[in-house]
Amino acid sequence: MHTPGEFVRGQVTTVREKVDQLAGTVAETVAAERSKVSATGTQVGDFIREQRSAARVSLRELARLAGVSNPYLSQVERGLRKPSAEILSAIAKGLEISAETLYEQAGILDRRDGHPDTVAAIRADPLLSERHRAVLLELYETYVREHAARRPTDQTPSTPTEGPA
Amino acid sequence: MHTPGEFVRGQVTTVREKVDQLAGTVAETVAAERSKVSATGTQVGDFIREQRSAARVSLRELARLAGVSNPYLSQVERGLRKPSAEILSAIAKGLEISAETLYEQAGILDRRDGHPDTVAAIRADPLLSERHRAVLLELYETYVREHAARRPTDQTPSTPTEGPA
DNA sequence: CCGAGGCGCTTGCAACAGCTAGCACCCGCG
């Protein structure tokens, strides 16, 4: 719906904006929750494009893989369109990533860990032996610590906790 | 931090003290909640309605809690409309169930599609430097290949995806 | 007896998701 948080992020600049009139107090709080949620997912398109170029796949190719049209995928990547969950799922399949990852990026799934889900992904990966899993986790932790030490001002990117209203 | 159950209960009980204790089917409905029927073909609407009546919340009340209109929720529950992920998420919040559960019911989240998002997670992880990212990906690929070689019964997964060459 | 107010549902409408067709730009090849 017309969440106020969307234009707060300002990236989209759609031609029209609309002021919501909320009746009930309960509805207000809920709407606030929702706006926060959708604000988190401002950059799904960026994430998709990132993943796509990282995988060296052309826009048209991914569109075909995901079963969507190329123009639409283009618009999705640039944030002009807000893809439905189905489309998101299809895109995730095309990118060979889990739908959950995309949903988290889209802000419609709360992150279950403070950690980026790399750890969860490694833990859940059935293609790894226990030993290898352990090695990867260990290595990952080391890298993260190193990175954090290098940039102590870095904050966790999830839950920006912005309060527009 | 997340809205606890007392919120909904409070709302419900304050508005509706006169909610008569119906004949003891309550325990059964609660049990139904726990069972969480795993039929994938189940309509989301049915599931939502199930959960709603189990929580003894009226359609309008849930609509208010979820921040959607009551007619729309009605149509969703009867399967006439296919709610978007945002709405689904909002409804899940209103029902105090996890969004994942609803997504599964909606068929837009495959039951734990395991491995593929490890690569994406590593690629997307903001806590890694590019070099470390490359190392992890390389190592992961190696491990996966090794694992696959050890178990030839496994049908070839989509390992050759990224090919950082 | 009848208005107030709860319930769920049906009806029309605004907005948007997503597609098909076509554009502009860049390459390699004859």
Place this chain on the structure above:
DNA sequence: CGCGGGTGCTAGCTGTTGCAAGCGCCTCGG
């Protein structure tokens, strides 16, 4: 130079989402 083919983006359309009004039903309370 011209042409086929690659990239991504713009324009116009259709179907659906999601909402505001309004209906019929039932229960209170005056």
